[in-house]
Structures are given as structure tokens and as C-alpha cells.
Amino acid sequence: MIQYKFIKRETESLASHFIVPVLSIVLALLFGWIFLWLYGINPAETYLRMWQGAFGSSYAISETLVKAIPLMLLGLGLSMAFRMKLWNIGAEGQLYMGAFAASGIALFYGDLPSLVLLPVMGLAAFVAGGIWGLVPGAMRAYWDVNETITTLMLNYVAISFVESFIFGPWKDPASMGFPLSPRFSPQAYLPSIGDSRVHIGLLVALLVAVLLYFLLNYTKWGYEIKVIGESHASARYTGINVTRNILLVMLISGGIAGLAGMIEVSGITHRLQQGISPGYGFTAIIVAWLARLNPFAIIMVAFLFGALLVGGFGLQIFGLPFSTVQMLEGAVLFFLLGGEIFTKYHLQRSGKEGQ
Amino acid sequence: MTSSLMIEMNGITKVFPGVVANDAISFQVRAGEIHALLGENGAGKSTLMSVLAGLYHPDAGSIKIKGKPVRFRSPRSALAVGVGMIYQHFRLIDNFTVAENIILGASGGDIVLRSKAIEEEAARLSEKYGLEINPQAKVSQLSLGEQQRVEILKMLYRGCDILIMDEPTTVLTPQEVKELFKMMRKMADQGKSIVLITHKLNEVLEVADSVTVLRRGKVVGNARTADLDEKVLTQMMVGKELTPSRREVLERSRELILQLDHLMVLGDQGNVAVKDLNLSLYSGEIIGIAGVAGNGQRELVEAIAGLRSLAGGSIKMDGQEISALSVRERLARGINIVPEDRLGMGLVPNLSVMENAILHNYSKPEYSRGFLLNYKKIRAYTHKLVKDFDVALADINHPINYLSGGNLQKLLLGREISQHPRLLVASYPVRGLDVAATESVFHLLLQERAKGTSILLILEDLEDIFRLADRIAVMYAGTIKAVFDIQQADLETVGLLMLGGGETQL
Numbered sequence: 001m002i003q004y005k006f007i008k009r010e011t012e013s014l015a016s017h018f019i020v021p022v023l024s025i026v027l028a029l030l031f032g033w034i035f036l037w038l039y040g041i042n043p044a045e046t047y048l049r050m051w052q053g054a055f056g057s058s059y060a061i062s063e064t065l066v067k068a069i070p071l072m073l074l075g076l077g078l079s080m081a082f083r084m085k086l087w088n089i090g091a092e093g094q095l096y097m098g099a100f101a102a103s104g105i106a107l108f109y110g111d112l113p114s115l116v117l118l119p120v121m122g123l124a125a126f127v128a129g130g131i132w133g134l135v136p137g138a139m140r141a142y143w144d145v146n147e148t149i150t151t152l153m154l155n156y157v158a159i160s161f162v163e164s165f166i167f168g169p170w171k172d173p174a175s176m177g178f179p180l181s182p183r184f185s186p187q188a189y190l191p192s193i194g195d196s197r198v199h200i201g202l203l204v205a206l207l208v209a210v211l212l213y214f215l216l217n218y219t220k221w222g223y224e225i226k227v228i229g230e231s232h233a234s235a236r237y238t239g240i241n242v243t244r245n246i247l248l249v250m251l252i253s254g255g256i257a258g259l260a261g262m263i264e265v266s267g268i269t270h271r272l273q274q275g276i277s278p279g280y281g282f283t284a285i286i287v288a289w290l291a292r293l294n295p296f297a298i299i300m301v302a303f304l305f306g307a308l309l310v311g312g313f314g315l316q317i318f319g320l321p322f323s324t325v326q327m328l329e330g331a332v333l334f335f336l337l338g339g340e341i342f343t344k345y346h347l348q349r350s351g352k353e354g355q
Numbered sequence: 356m357t358s359s360l361m362i363e364m365n366g367i368t369k370v371f372p373g374v375v376a377n378d379a380i381s382f383q384v385r386a387g388e389i390h391a392l393l394g395e396n397g398a399g400k401s402t403l404m405s406v407l408a409g410l411y412h413p414d415a416g417s418i419k420i421k422g423k424p425v426r427f428r429s430p431r432s433a434l435a436v437g438v439g440m441i442y443q444h445f446r447l448i449d450n451f452t453v454a455e456n457i458i459l460g461a462s463g464g465d466i467v468l469r470s471k472a473i474e475e476e477a478a479r480l481s482e483k484y485g486l487e488i489n490p491q492a493k494v495s496q497l498s499l500g501e502q503q504r505v506e507i508l509k510m511l512y513r514g515c516d517i518l519i520m521d522e523p524t525t526v527l528t529p530q531e532v533k534e535l536f537k538m539m540r541k542m543a544d545q546g547k548s549i550v551l552i553t554h555k556l557n558e559v560l561e562v563a564d565s566v567t568v569l570r571r572g573k574v575v576g577n578a579r580t581a582d583l584d585e586k587v588l589t590q591m592m593v594g595k596e597l598t599p600s601r602r603e604v605l606e607r608s609r610e611l612i613l614q615l616d617h618l619m620v621l622g623d624q625g626n627v628a629v630k631d632l633n634l635s636l637y638s639g640e641i642i643g644i645a646g647v648a649g650n651g652q653r654e655l656v657e658a659i660a661g662l663r664s665l666a667g668g669s670i671k672m673d674g675q676e677i678s679a680l681s682v683r684e685r686l687a688r689g690i691n692i693v694p695e696d697r698l699g700m701g702l703v704p705n706l707s708v709m710e711n712a713i714l715h716n717y718s719k720p721e722y723s724r725g726f727l728l729n730y731k732k733i734r735a736y737t738h739k740l741v742k743d744f745d746v747a748l749a750d751i752n753h754p755i756n757y758l759s760g761g762n763l764q765k766l767l768l769g770r771e772i773s774q775h776p777r778l779l780v781a782s783y784p785v786r787g788l789d790v791a792a793t794e795s796v797f798h799l800l801l802q803e804r805a806k807g808t809s810i811l812l813i814l815e816d817l818e819d820i821f822r823l824a825d826r827i828a829v830m831y832a833g834t835i836k837a838v839f840d841i842q843q844a845d846l847e848t849v850g851l852l853m854l855g856g857g858e859t860q861l
Contacts, residue, residue, distance in 0.1 A: 218727055218728060218730075219726050219727055219728065220717055220718050220723055220726055220727070220728055221726065223710065223713075223717050223728060224717075226703075226706060226710065227703050227706065227710075227714070230703045230704055230705050230706055231699055231700065231703050231704060233696065233699055233700040234699070234700055234701070234702070234703040234714070236662055236682065237660070237662065237682070237692070237694060237700050237701065238682065238683075238686070238714045238715050239661075239681055239682035239683030239684075239686060
């Protein structure tokens, strides 16, 4: 009888860091292939349509970018928390709170000139999202409450909170009953790039990526984050304040997600409404992981997932439910996490008695 | 009294990479007997018992239980013939009741839990062996002594008649120890065999009927306790062939660096790990702590480092109270620690050699510009550190995990030394190192001593302590039992004291 067993790799090879994510996407697509085939649909045609939907025209590419922008920001924000092994899965809620705060500013101070209004909206969104991250962060730092649960639960609080406003006090009287806030004043619109729907949020996301890369690799604080992320014991041993850093990182992680919320309402919907995010906050978790928390890889992976989303919308036109796309996303994450073991271990064939 | 043999282990050999943990060990235990397995850390006690409990497969040798040859594939198959092990760290579920914990994992095909019947059975067993416990209590409400009783009940419920107890007294209060010994005696009287893994002499003499002594993976003695005293046991355990080489005493005016007064420190489980500990450390000397691991050394080191707060007493450096100071403030005063946990605390796993070299320095003005790190200076510093301390490596940008144990330790020790410490605390700095690496670590420590640094050194091997230390402090049960100048110290007395024997002689 031949057995296989996992042997721990002495070193994680760089190739496996690249191969595993790519392979997991390929496997997910194969898995989806089987699924689509069982569903009675031609998988090749489906994937082709998705490709065309995402990249087939300049409009398609601009749509892909539009979807990728929030994923970029959210992924970047999450990567900070994940680097410290803080499992923030509350980006969705943090995005909603950011959108809410930005909308409040836009609705009540909409007369201000753009140059003042937009930064204030951004700041308000950052603070609101940040608080939404800080609360579970503080519970974790001071009482060791599991942040996975609290961040998850706060998503639903945030979404319901926003809905209570757009169904209630902030509902547009002219909306004929639809749950929408009034349209923002044009000063509160994020400028577009060219005449596409792509807005300067893209530049904001790229800027955040550069800043984050710089922070992690060149600053004292980034160094502290790396140490804490690898070992709390080492951090404590050299006197790094772990508690304060948990608070700060959760604040910033939530804040960046909040900024993504501001960018969505100010750049795309131009009002606060239901469903401003089709689950960006959750997809961004996959984005951050696939990119192995590298800021520039996050930008690229977010673009890929933007494409998957837009390609998926194309599928609905010929009768496939949108959940197909979500299933594919889930499959990618599943294979990715499953493949993780191959970066740390390799298979070895062994005889019957071990050794 | 000739009773049948319950356990017969013959020629058990177990090899781990680089170490022969058990070397052709034979071990017998009779029915109705409490048998102590005595030895220093690393003598091979736990390995041998893990083989008996089915956790490890021996590389050679055979086991007979109650006269029948057995081959265990897993702890479950050992349990099936009545061999149960009670570990130092209890394996109980806090939110379950005693009864629920008892049946957890027990064989039996019932889908429905007959809690009533289980509680009755638990009550019957606890009555029979004097293990007072309320089966309906939640484990989280129980003291450590009571939790241990639950572990024992668990094994009895599964029908074990051979109980292996791994250092069962470590977490107990003296009162609880007494009760435990009473229960053990009661169980033995009813025909159970109990193996007591320990390194405490007084326990052996107090409760065991016979004893097997291990040293460096081999059996060095086997006797009825009635025929023994502490002296003989000590000699068996530490050996007596050692003749410590005495170094010349450095003639210099000694300056008091650190003073520990009536120190009390709690362990992770809220137990008193260090109590009423007094010790003075002077410049230019190495003070060696002789003691079996787990007698409060780790907690003592963490208290000095500022990683663990004091429950009582004081720490004074240069006459000033420092117990309220943070880790960083203590580092600034020149207290540097080489922790026991080399890769995980002392060094940060997965970060590069360079990032590890800078751990204490990254925020100092020499290595940063405002909030930025100055990589040019950091790189130069790392290269110098690697060169000065002869660390063999390919690239300072590689993850620290690429380094061998010896090189890790040289880097760690070198990093701490290059901070110019006034007090250097080194915990097990040569654990797992080969001879050459061990020598270079010792050399570095002696060099540092010559510079006038006060060094607190914790080592596993008594022989090494005798080679290096100027004074030897014997640590047992969280306190310093005695301090000897190296000229006055003799191996036998130190060995006796660190194993809990003898009288305090300060």
C-alpha cells in the first residue's frame, strides 16, 4: 500500500506563491465548467461571454474598472488588518457607514464648492468607516472578543442603519416611494476620467496602494505592524504596544473601507440608495488573500474580480442567475485556501509503515 | 509481596532526529504499585511514557501489558487495554459538566446520552477512590486540583488500571498534592498501577513504592524506595563523575546591579510560579540558576524583562525600583533578555535577518529618519552584527527561518550583547545546539562577563553551570533555595536542593 504524506517545506518557495493563486483560479474555472455543464449550459460559450462582457469593448473595460475601484480600496484596507492577523470581515459594513457619512455631508452641505466638499465627504467617510472598524478592534484589544464575529455582525447593523435612513428621514420626496435619498448636488460628484464612467476614485485607490506599500516597507510603524503580525510575543518582548496598534490598524482598515463607500455614492450612484454594494466587502476578502496582501497585487486582482463581476452581469442577459458568479468567486477562495497547504508542505510518497 | 507484572517494557528505543531519546530501556511495574519515573529534563521520561500510552511508536523493543504482548497504534488502542495517560495540561472542555467531560470520547454506541447513569457511575467511582467531585459541576468552576480529579475519573471510567501521571503536582497547591497522594494510594491499594513521572525527590520518597531513574535516555537505576534516600537518588540522577573546572575569580570591585526582593509572580494559569524570591546580581559575574525547568524560571525572566507584572515584592536596579517600568524603559536601562523561546519571541519568524537584527533599534535615531527607517544604516549594522558574531548566512534579506539553530542563537545573543547591556539574562541559550555552537555561545557569555556585565544564566545542564557560573543559585518551587559561591558549591548538594531535597542553607 502506498501512502502519501505532507512534509513541511523548510522554505516557502517564491514560485509556489505565484503558482498556487493562478492554479486555484484555473481549478475554480474548471469546477465552474462542470457545474455549468450540469446546469445544461455550454460552459465554453459562457466563459466566452463573460470575457466579452468584461473586456470586449472600451465600455466593457471601463465598467470593469468601475467595479474594480471599490474592490481595490476595500482589499487594501483589509490587507492591513489581515497582515496583523486581525480577521476584519466587516468591510461591507464599514463601506456602508462611509457612504452614509459622505451622503450626510453631501445632502446637508451640498452648496459648498467641490474642492471643499469632496475632501470633507472623504474625511467623514473615513471617520465613520474607521469607527465601525475601531469598535470591534477595541473589543478585541481590551477584552479579547473575537473580531471575526463582531465585524461580521456589524455589517448587518450598518446596512440596516443605512436603510432606516433611506426608507425614512432621508427618503427623496420625489422618488415615488423608492428607497433613495435625493440626488446630490453636482459639486458632490467625483470627477470622471475622460467621458467614461471611470472616476478619479481610481487614482485614489492607486495612491492608497502606493502609500500602503511605502508605509509597510519604509516606515517604523510598518515595521511594527510586520512584527506584530508575525509574533505578538516578539512585539511585546521589544516593547511594541500591541493594543494601540490593533486599534490603529482597525481604524485605518475601516477608514479605507469607508472611503470606498464615499467613492461609490459620490462617483457612481450620486445618491444614497439600497444595495450600493453587491457584496464588495466580502469579495474584497478574496481579493486581499489572492494578492497575498501585496498592495500592487491587490490592484491587479481587484481588476480581475471586477471583470468577473461585469462578465457575470452579462450572463444574466441570457438567463443565468447572478449567483453563478458568486459561486465562482466562492470556488476561487475555496481552492486558494485549500492550495495554501502546498505553499507550506509538499507531498511525499511513503511506504506502508511510514518513513 | 510478589504481585504480577502489569507493565513490561523491554529494550525500548526511540530515536528523534539527532537524539536518542530512549536507548534500550526496560521498565517494569507491578500491579497495585506506585512507580516513580525519575529523571532530569530531557532524560527521556516523557518519551518512554508516550510510547507506553500509544502516542509514539518505538523504533525497537516490545511491550507487554498484563503479560500479553501489545502493539499500540494510537492512544485509543492503549486505552483499550487499560493504559491511560494524564497529561500536565488537562484536556477538558470548560463549558461541559464533569459528567459530560467524563464520557467525552469514551467508547460505547449509545446515541442518547444517559446523563443520569453516567453521573451515578461517576459518583460511584469517585466514592470508591476518594475522588471527591460533583459530577454536575462545570469544569470552568473547578480548581486545578479538582480538574485533575476529573482527568483521573475519565481514565477510571474508561476502565484503565494503569494510570500514567505526567508531573501531576506541578500545578497543585501543597494541600492538593497531599490529597492527590492519598487518592493515588487508594487507587493502588485497589490494584491499579500508577506511574508517576516526576523530577522531585521528595515526591518519590513520599508516595512511590519503587522508582526507575533515567539519565540521558538510559536506565541508571531501579530500586524499592524503602531502600533509598535523597542522596542516593541525587547521585543516580545527576551522576557523580563530574568534576567542575573552577575558573580564576575576576578581581574587580563588584557593583550591585539588580536586586530582587521577596518577588512573587503568577504563572499563566494564575498559580503562584515565583514566590518569596530573593537574589542580588553583581557586575562582572555570571550567576547560574540550577533548577529543573518549570520551577518558575520562565516567570522570573519575564518579570525581570517587564513582560509579566509582579504579584508582590520589588525589583531594584541600581537601587531604584523598576517594577513599574515598561519593557522599553528597561531595555533603555540595559536589561537585555535572551528568551527561552528563541524563534517566536527572541526572533520574529518569517521576517528577514535584517529586520530581526534591528528589533530593539528600529526606532532609535541612528537607524531612522523621522518616521522612516534608514535602511542604509540598518544594512550596515546588520552586516557588522553578522560579521562580529560569526553568523553563517547567505543573505541578510532571507527569512530568519533559513538559519540553523546555532546561527539563530548567535544572532540573537549578538543582538542583545551589541546593545551594551548592564544585565544580560539568558534562558537556555544552548538548548538544541551542537558542541561547536554551544562553545561559541559560552565564549560570548564569558567575554561579556569580562566586560563587567552582570549575567543571569539559566541552563539545563548542571555540568555547564558549574563550568560557567561564579555563583550558583538553586531554584526550586518558585524560590531560590540557596546561593553558593562556585568554590563552595558541590554538585551533590546543588543536585539535592534543586530536586527538592535537603534543607535550606542560606
